Amino acid sequence: MVEPNHWTNLIWSVSTPSIVGGWGLPWLPDERREQLLSFFSREEIRNRLQRELETFVASRPSKRLGVYFENLWSFTFTHHPHYELRQRNLPLRDGGRTLGELDFVVRHLPTDSTEHWELAIKFYLQADNDFWVGPGLRDRLDIKLARMRDHQLPVIEQPAAKAILQQEGILIERQWTLMPGRLFRRLADSNQPLDADINPTSHWWAAPGEFRQRFATEAYRWVTLPKEGWLADEGYRILQSCACTALAEMLESGGLHRPLCVAGLVGGRERTRGFIVPDGWYQSALNTLR
Structure with missing residues:
Protein backbone atom coordinates (compact mmCIF):
# COMPACT_ATOMS: atom_id res chain seq x y z
CA MET A 1 0.00 0.00 0.00
CA ARG A 182 7.30 2.79 -19.08
CA LEU A 183 7.71 -0.27 -21.26
CA PHE A 184 7.54 -3.75 -19.75
CA ARG A 185 9.11 -6.83 -21.35
CA ARG A 186 8.30 -10.43 -20.54
CA LEU A 187 10.48 -11.50 -17.62
CA ALA A 188 11.99 -14.38 -19.59
CA ASP A 189 12.75 -12.20 -22.64
CA SER A 190 14.33 -9.18 -20.97
CA ASN A 191 17.66 -9.58 -22.79
CA GLN A 192 16.27 -9.61 -26.33
CA PRO A 193 17.27 -6.63 -28.57
CA LEU A 194 14.83 -3.75 -29.05
CA ASP A 195 13.90 -1.66 -32.07
CA ALA A 196 16.19 1.36 -32.41
CA ASP A 197 13.32 3.81 -31.79
CA ILE A 198 12.37 2.16 -28.48
CA ASN A 199 14.00 3.64 -25.40
CA PRO A 200 15.74 0.90 -23.38
CA THR A 201 13.72 -0.55 -20.53
CA SER A 202 14.49 -2.77 -17.57
CA HIS A 203 10.88 -3.33 -16.48
CA TRP A 204 9.13 -6.69 -16.77
CA TRP A 205 5.83 -8.51 -16.78
CA ALA A 206 5.11 -12.02 -15.56
CA ALA A 207 2.30 -14.39 -14.59
CA PRO A 208 1.99 -15.09 -10.84
CA GLY A 209 3.89 -18.38 -11.06
CA GLU A 210 6.77 -16.80 -12.99
CA PHE A 211 6.87 -13.97 -10.48
CA ARG A 212 7.08 -16.34 -7.52
CA GLN A 213 9.74 -18.52 -9.18
CA ARG A 214 11.96 -15.55 -10.07
CA PHE A 215 11.73 -13.49 -6.89
CA ALA A 216 10.90 -15.89 -4.02
CA THR A 217 14.54 -16.08 -2.88
CA GLU A 218 15.27 -12.37 -3.35
CA ALA A 219 15.33 -9.91 -0.45
CA TYR A 220 12.77 -7.54 -1.98
CA ARG A 221 9.77 -6.17 -0.12
CA TRP A 222 6.85 -5.69 -2.49
CA VAL A 223 4.21 -2.98 -2.83
CA THR A 224 1.29 -2.72 -5.24
CA LEU A 225 1.09 0.60 -7.02
CA PRO A 226 -2.10 2.56 -7.76
CA LYS A 227 -2.07 4.43 -11.07
CA GLU A 228 -0.77 7.66 -9.53
CA GLY A 229 2.18 5.61 -8.28
CA TRP A 230 3.09 4.38 -11.78
CA LEU A 231 5.14 7.48 -12.59
CA ALA A 232 8.31 8.21 -10.62
CA ASP A 233 10.38 5.51 -8.90
CA GLU A 234 9.98 7.56 -5.73
CA GLY A 235 6.55 8.91 -6.63
CA TYR A 236 4.91 7.37 -3.58
CA ARG A 237 5.21 7.02 0.19
CA ILE A 238 5.30 3.43 1.42
CA LEU A 239 2.60 2.55 3.95
CA GLN A 240 2.82 -1.25 3.86
CA SER A 241 4.89 -3.89 2.03
CA CYS A 242 5.07 -7.69 1.92
CA ALA A 243 7.33 -10.55 0.86
CA CYS A 244 7.15 -12.14 -2.59
CA THR A 245 5.59 -15.38 -1.33
CA ALA A 246 2.87 -13.55 0.58
CA LEU A 247 2.01 -11.42 -2.46
CA ALA A 248 1.97 -14.43 -4.80
CA GLU A 249 -0.25 -16.43 -2.43
CA MET A 250 -2.65 -13.53 -2.11
CA LEU A 251 -2.94 -13.20 -5.89
CA GLU A 252 -3.30 -16.93 -6.47
CA SER A 253 -5.91 -17.42 -3.75
CA GLY A 254 -7.96 -14.30 -4.46
CA GLY A 255 -7.75 -14.53 -8.22
CA LEU A 256 -5.97 -12.01 -10.40
CA HIS A 257 -8.42 -10.53 -12.90
CA ARG A 258 -6.33 -7.71 -14.38
CA PRO A 259 -2.63 -6.77 -14.50
CA LEU A 260 -1.23 -5.44 -11.23
CA CYS A 261 1.69 -3.01 -11.12
CA VAL A 262 4.18 -3.84 -8.37
CA ALA A 263 7.54 -2.56 -7.17
CA GLY A 264 10.29 -4.45 -5.38
CA LEU A 265 12.05 -2.49 -2.62
CA VAL A 266 15.37 -2.85 -0.86
CA GLY A 267 15.94 -0.64 2.16
CA GLY A 268 12.74 1.22 1.35
CA ARG A 269 13.91 2.20 -2.17
CA GLU A 270 12.54 0.83 -5.42
CA ARG A 271 14.91 -1.56 -7.21
CA THR A 272 12.64 -3.31 -9.70
CA ARG A 273 9.18 -2.82 -11.16
CA GLY A 274 6.81 -4.95 -13.15
CA PHE A 275 3.28 -6.04 -13.94
CA ILE A 276 1.91 -9.33 -12.62
CA VAL A 277 -0.67 -10.44 -15.16
CA PRO A 278 -3.41 -13.10 -15.13
CA ASP A 279 -2.38 -16.47 -16.58
CA GLY A 280 -4.41 -15.95 -19.75
CA TRP A 281 -3.31 -12.38 -20.36
CA TYR A 282 -0.53 -13.16 -22.85
CA GLN A 283 -2.78 -15.13 -25.19
CA SER A 284 -5.41 -12.41 -24.97
CA ALA A 285 -2.75 -9.85 -25.88
CA LEU A 286 -1.69 -11.88 -28.91
CA ASN A 287 -5.33 -12.14 -29.99
CA THR A 288 -5.58 -8.33 -30.14
CA LEU A 289 -2.85 -8.32 -32.82
CA ARG A 290 -4.80 -10.46 -35.27
Whole structure:
Protein backbone atom coordinates (compact mmCIF):
# COMPACT_ATOMS: atom_id res chain seq x y z
CA MET A 1 0.00 0.00 0.00
CA VAL A 2 1.40 3.41 -0.98
CA GLU A 3 0.42 7.07 -1.06
CA PRO A 4 1.31 9.11 -4.19
CA ASN A 5 3.92 11.89 -4.00
CA HIS A 6 2.64 14.50 -6.45
CA TRP A 7 5.74 16.69 -6.41
CA THR A 8 8.04 13.81 -7.30
CA ASN A 9 5.61 12.82 -10.05
CA LEU A 10 5.71 16.37 -11.43
CA ILE A 11 9.52 16.26 -11.56
CA TRP A 12 9.31 12.91 -13.36
CA SER A 13 6.71 14.22 -15.80
CA VAL A 14 8.70 17.24 -16.94
CA SER A 15 12.07 15.47 -17.14
CA THR A 16 11.44 11.95 -18.45
CA PRO A 17 12.15 11.29 -22.15
CA SER A 18 9.42 9.81 -24.30
CA ILE A 19 9.28 6.02 -24.46
CA VAL A 20 9.97 6.11 -28.20
CA GLY A 21 11.61 8.35 -30.77
CA GLY A 22 11.18 8.78 -34.50
CA TRP A 23 7.80 8.17 -36.12
CA GLY A 24 7.91 11.59 -37.77
CA LEU A 25 6.77 13.27 -34.55
CA PRO A 26 8.11 16.57 -33.15
CA TRP A 27 9.41 15.29 -29.82
CA LEU A 28 10.18 17.97 -27.25
CA PRO A 29 13.94 18.70 -27.34
CA ASP A 30 16.13 17.66 -24.42
CA GLU A 31 17.02 21.28 -23.79
CA ARG A 32 13.43 22.20 -23.04
CA ARG A 33 13.02 19.31 -20.59
CA GLU A 34 16.28 20.27 -18.88
CA GLN A 35 15.06 23.85 -18.42
CA LEU A 36 11.84 22.64 -16.83
CA LEU A 37 13.70 20.26 -14.54
CA SER A 38 16.19 22.94 -13.50
CA PHE A 39 13.41 25.24 -12.34
CA PHE A 40 11.25 22.74 -10.47
CA SER A 41 14.26 21.04 -8.86
CA ARG A 42 15.18 24.19 -6.95
CA GLU A 43 14.55 23.81 -3.23
CA GLU A 44 12.93 27.23 -2.87
CA ILE A 45 10.50 26.41 -5.70
CA ARG A 46 9.53 23.11 -4.09
CA ASN A 47 9.06 24.78 -0.72
CA ARG A 48 6.86 27.45 -2.27
CA LEU A 49 4.77 25.29 -4.59
CA GLN A 50 4.56 21.75 -3.21
CA ARG A 51 1.56 22.31 -0.96
CA GLU A 52 -0.16 24.32 -3.70
CA LEU A 53 0.33 21.37 -6.08
CA GLU A 54 -1.21 18.97 -3.57
CA THR A 55 -4.24 21.26 -3.25
CA PHE A 56 -4.43 21.63 -7.04
CA VAL A 57 -4.44 17.86 -7.61
CA ALA A 58 -6.87 17.19 -4.76
CA SER A 59 -9.34 19.66 -6.24
CA ARG A 60 -9.33 17.78 -9.57
CA PRO A 61 -9.81 14.10 -8.65
CA SER A 62 -9.97 11.60 -11.49
CA LYS A 63 -9.61 7.84 -11.89
CA ARG A 64 -7.97 8.41 -15.28
CA LEU A 65 -4.18 8.50 -15.22
CA GLY A 66 -4.09 10.68 -18.33
CA VAL A 67 -6.11 13.38 -16.57
CA TYR A 68 -3.77 13.26 -13.57
CA PHE A 69 -0.78 13.61 -15.92
CA GLU A 70 -2.40 16.59 -17.67
CA ASN A 71 -3.09 18.18 -14.28
CA LEU A 72 0.62 18.00 -13.49
CA TRP A 73 1.44 19.69 -16.79
CA SER A 74 -1.27 22.31 -16.34
CA PHE A 75 0.37 23.22 -13.02
CA THR A 76 3.77 23.22 -14.75
CA PHE A 77 2.71 25.64 -17.47
CA THR A 78 0.99 27.89 -14.94
CA HIS A 79 4.01 28.25 -12.66
CA HIS A 80 7.08 28.07 -14.90
CA PRO A 81 8.24 31.59 -15.86
CA HIS A 82 8.84 30.61 -19.51
CA TYR A 83 5.21 29.66 -20.18
CA GLU A 84 1.77 31.15 -20.36
CA LEU A 85 -1.07 28.63 -20.43
CA ARG A 86 -3.66 29.74 -22.97
CA GLN A 87 -5.89 26.70 -23.46
CA ARG A 88 -6.25 23.17 -22.12
CA ASN A 89 -8.27 20.49 -23.93
CA LEU A 90 -9.42 22.97 -26.54
CA PRO A 91 -12.23 21.31 -28.56
CA LEU A 92 -12.33 21.83 -32.32
CA ARG A 93 -15.88 21.34 -33.56
CA ASP A 94 -17.43 22.07 -36.93
CA GLY A 95 -21.17 22.19 -36.38
CA GLY A 96 -22.04 18.86 -34.80
CA ARG A 97 -18.81 17.21 -35.93
CA THR A 98 -15.80 16.94 -33.63
CA LEU A 99 -12.56 17.50 -35.52
CA GLY A 100 -10.29 16.94 -32.54
CA GLU A 101 -9.03 18.45 -29.32
CA LEU A 102 -5.77 20.20 -28.53
CA ASP A 103 -4.24 19.07 -25.24
CA PHE A 104 -2.46 22.35 -24.52
CA VAL A 105 -1.94 25.67 -26.22
CA VAL A 106 0.82 27.63 -24.52
CA ARG A 107 2.85 30.74 -25.11
CA HIS A 108 6.59 30.16 -24.94
CA LEU A 109 7.77 33.52 -23.69
CA PRO A 110 11.52 33.29 -24.46
CA THR A 111 10.74 32.83 -28.18
CA ASP A 112 7.45 34.79 -28.14
CA SER A 113 5.72 31.93 -29.95
CA THR A 114 2.46 30.03 -29.52
CA GLU A 115 2.81 26.26 -29.26
CA HIS A 116 0.45 23.30 -29.46
CA TRP A 117 1.49 20.40 -27.19
CA GLU A 118 0.10 16.87 -27.49
CA LEU A 119 0.84 14.80 -24.38
CA ALA A 120 0.28 11.19 -23.46
CA ILE A 121 1.48 9.04 -20.60
CA LYS A 122 1.68 5.41 -21.62
CA PHE A 123 2.50 2.06 -20.05
CA TYR A 124 2.84 -0.82 -22.49
CA LEU A 125 3.67 -4.50 -22.17
CA GLN A 126 5.48 -6.27 -24.99
CA ALA A 127 3.19 -8.86 -26.55
CA ASP A 128 5.31 -9.68 -29.58
CA ASN A 129 8.66 -8.47 -30.87
CA ASP A 130 7.18 -5.43 -32.61
CA PHE A 131 3.96 -4.87 -30.65
CA TRP A 132 3.33 -3.26 -27.28
CA VAL A 133 -0.13 -3.23 -25.73
CA GLY A 134 -1.67 -1.55 -22.72
CA PRO A 135 -2.29 -3.62 -19.56
CA GLY A 136 -6.03 -3.50 -20.22
CA LEU A 137 -5.59 -4.54 -23.89
CA ARG A 138 -7.45 -1.45 -25.12
CA ASP A 139 -4.42 0.44 -26.41
CA ARG A 140 -1.42 -0.27 -28.65
CA LEU A 141 1.78 1.73 -29.04
CA ASP A 142 2.01 1.75 -32.84
CA ILE A 143 -1.65 2.75 -33.21
CA LYS A 144 -1.29 5.58 -30.68
CA LEU A 145 1.82 6.95 -32.39
CA ALA A 146 0.17 6.83 -35.80
CA ARG A 147 -2.88 8.67 -34.48
CA MET A 148 -0.73 11.44 -33.00
CA ARG A 149 1.21 11.80 -36.25
CA ASP A 150 -1.68 11.46 -38.71
CA HIS A 151 -4.58 13.11 -36.85
CA GLN A 152 -3.90 14.85 -33.56
CA LEU A 153 -1.18 17.14 -34.92
CA PRO A 154 -2.41 17.76 -38.52
CA VAL A 155 -5.94 18.63 -37.33
CA ILE A 156 -4.94 22.29 -36.92
CA GLU A 157 -4.40 22.50 -40.68
CA GLN A 158 -8.02 21.75 -41.51
CA PRO A 159 -9.87 24.89 -42.71
CA ALA A 160 -12.61 24.53 -40.08
CA ALA A 161 -10.01 24.13 -37.32
CA LYS A 162 -8.09 27.17 -38.57
CA ALA A 163 -11.30 29.21 -38.41
CA ILE A 164 -11.94 28.13 -34.81
CA LEU A 165 -8.38 28.98 -33.76
CA GLN A 166 -8.65 32.35 -35.48
CA GLN A 167 -11.83 33.08 -33.53
CA GLU A 168 -9.91 32.26 -30.34
CA GLY A 169 -7.09 34.58 -31.39
CA ILE A 170 -4.66 31.66 -31.66
CA LEU A 171 -1.97 31.25 -34.32
CA ILE A 172 -0.07 28.00 -33.78
CA GLU A 173 3.59 28.50 -34.65
CA ARG A 174 5.09 25.28 -33.30
CA GLN A 175 3.99 21.81 -32.17
CA TRP A 176 5.53 19.40 -29.68
CA THR A 177 4.75 15.86 -28.61
CA LEU A 178 5.57 14.07 -25.36
CA MET A 179 4.96 10.46 -24.39
CA PRO A 180 6.77 9.51 -21.19
CA GLY A 181 5.85 6.27 -19.50
CA ARG A 182 7.30 2.79 -19.08
CA LEU A 183 7.71 -0.27 -21.26
CA PHE A 184 7.54 -3.75 -19.75
CA ARG A 185 9.11 -6.83 -21.35
CA ARG A 186 8.30 -10.43 -20.54
CA LEU A 187 10.48 -11.50 -17.62
CA ALA A 188 11.99 -14.38 -19.59
CA ASP A 189 12.75 -12.20 -22.64
CA SER A 190 14.33 -9.18 -20.97
CA ASN A 191 17.66 -9.58 -22.79
CA GLN A 192 16.27 -9.61 -26.33
CA PRO A 193 17.27 -6.63 -28.57
CA LEU A 194 14.83 -3.75 -29.05
CA ASP A 195 13.90 -1.66 -32.07
CA ALA A 196 16.19 1.36 -32.41
CA ASP A 197 13.32 3.81 -31.79
CA ILE A 198 12.37 2.16 -28.48
CA ASN A 199 14.00 3.64 -25.40
CA PRO A 200 15.74 0.90 -23.38
CA THR A 201 13.72 -0.55 -20.53
CA SER A 202 14.49 -2.77 -17.57
CA HIS A 203 10.88 -3.33 -16.48
CA TRP A 204 9.13 -6.69 -16.77
CA TRP A 205 5.83 -8.51 -16.78
CA ALA A 206 5.11 -12.02 -15.56
CA ALA A 207 2.30 -14.39 -14.59
CA PRO A 208 1.99 -15.09 -10.84
CA GLY A 209 3.89 -18.38 -11.06
CA GLU A 210 6.77 -16.80 -12.99
CA PHE A 211 6.87 -13.97 -10.48
CA ARG A 212 7.08 -16.34 -7.52
CA GLN A 213 9.74 -18.52 -9.18
CA ARG A 214 11.96 -15.55 -10.07
CA PHE A 215 11.73 -13.49 -6.89
CA ALA A 216 10.90 -15.89 -4.02
CA THR A 217 14.54 -16.08 -2.88
CA GLU A 218 15.27 -12.37 -3.35
CA ALA A 219 15.33 -9.91 -0.45
CA TYR A 220 12.77 -7.54 -1.98
CA ARG A 221 9.77 -6.17 -0.12
CA TRP A 222 6.85 -5.69 -2.49
CA VAL A 223 4.21 -2.98 -2.83
CA THR A 224 1.29 -2.72 -5.24
CA LEU A 225 1.09 0.60 -7.02
CA PRO A 226 -2.10 2.56 -7.76
CA LYS A 227 -2.07 4.43 -11.07
CA GLU A 228 -0.77 7.66 -9.53
CA GLY A 229 2.18 5.61 -8.28
CA TRP A 230 3.09 4.38 -11.78
CA LEU A 231 5.14 7.48 -12.59
CA ALA A 232 8.31 8.21 -10.62
CA ASP A 233 10.38 5.51 -8.90
CA GLU A 234 9.98 7.56 -5.73
CA GLY A 235 6.55 8.91 -6.63
CA TYR A 236 4.91 7.37 -3.58
CA ARG A 237 5.21 7.02 0.19
CA ILE A 238 5.30 3.43 1.42
CA LEU A 239 2.60 2.55 3.95
CA GLN A 240 2.82 -1.25 3.86
CA SER A 241 4.89 -3.89 2.03
CA CYS A 242 5.07 -7.69 1.92
CA ALA A 243 7.33 -10.55 0.86
CA CYS A 244 7.15 -12.14 -2.59
CA THR A 245 5.59 -15.38 -1.33
CA ALA A 246 2.87 -13.55 0.58
CA LEU A 247 2.01 -11.42 -2.46
CA ALA A 248 1.97 -14.43 -4.80
CA GLU A 249 -0.25 -16.43 -2.43
CA MET A 250 -2.65 -13.53 -2.11
CA LEU A 251 -2.94 -13.20 -5.89
CA GLU A 252 -3.30 -16.93 -6.47
CA SER A 253 -5.91 -17.42 -3.75
CA GLY A 254 -7.96 -14.30 -4.46
CA GLY A 255 -7.75 -14.53 -8.22
CA LEU A 256 -5.97 -12.01 -10.40
CA HIS A 257 -8.42 -10.53 -12.90
CA ARG A 258 -6.33 -7.71 -14.38
CA PRO A 259 -2.63 -6.77 -14.50
CA LEU A 260 -1.23 -5.44 -11.23
CA CYS A 261 1.69 -3.01 -11.12
CA VAL A 262 4.18 -3.84 -8.37
CA ALA A 263 7.54 -2.56 -7.17
CA GLY A 264 10.29 -4.45 -5.38
CA LEU A 265 12.05 -2.49 -2.62
CA VAL A 266 15.37 -2.85 -0.86
CA GLY A 267 15.94 -0.64 2.16
CA GLY A 268 12.74 1.22 1.35
CA ARG A 269 13.91 2.20 -2.17
CA GLU A 270 12.54 0.83 -5.42
CA ARG A 271 14.91 -1.56 -7.21
CA THR A 272 12.64 -3.31 -9.70
CA ARG A 273 9.18 -2.82 -11.16
CA GLY A 274 6.81 -4.95 -13.15
CA PHE A 275 3.28 -6.04 -13.94
CA ILE A 276 1.91 -9.33 -12.62
CA VAL A 277 -0.67 -10.44 -15.16
CA PRO A 278 -3.41 -13.10 -15.13
CA ASP A 279 -2.38 -16.47 -16.58
CA GLY A 280 -4.41 -15.95 -19.75
CA TRP A 281 -3.31 -12.38 -20.36
CA TYR A 282 -0.53 -13.16 -22.85
CA GLN A 283 -2.78 -15.13 -25.19
CA SER A 284 -5.41 -12.41 -24.97
CA ALA A 285 -2.75 -9.85 -25.88
CA LEU A 286 -1.69 -11.88 -28.91
CA ASN A 287 -5.33 -12.14 -29.99
CA THR A 288 -5.58 -8.33 -30.14
CA LEU A 289 -2.85 -8.32 -32.82
CA ARG A 290 -4.80 -10.46 -35.27
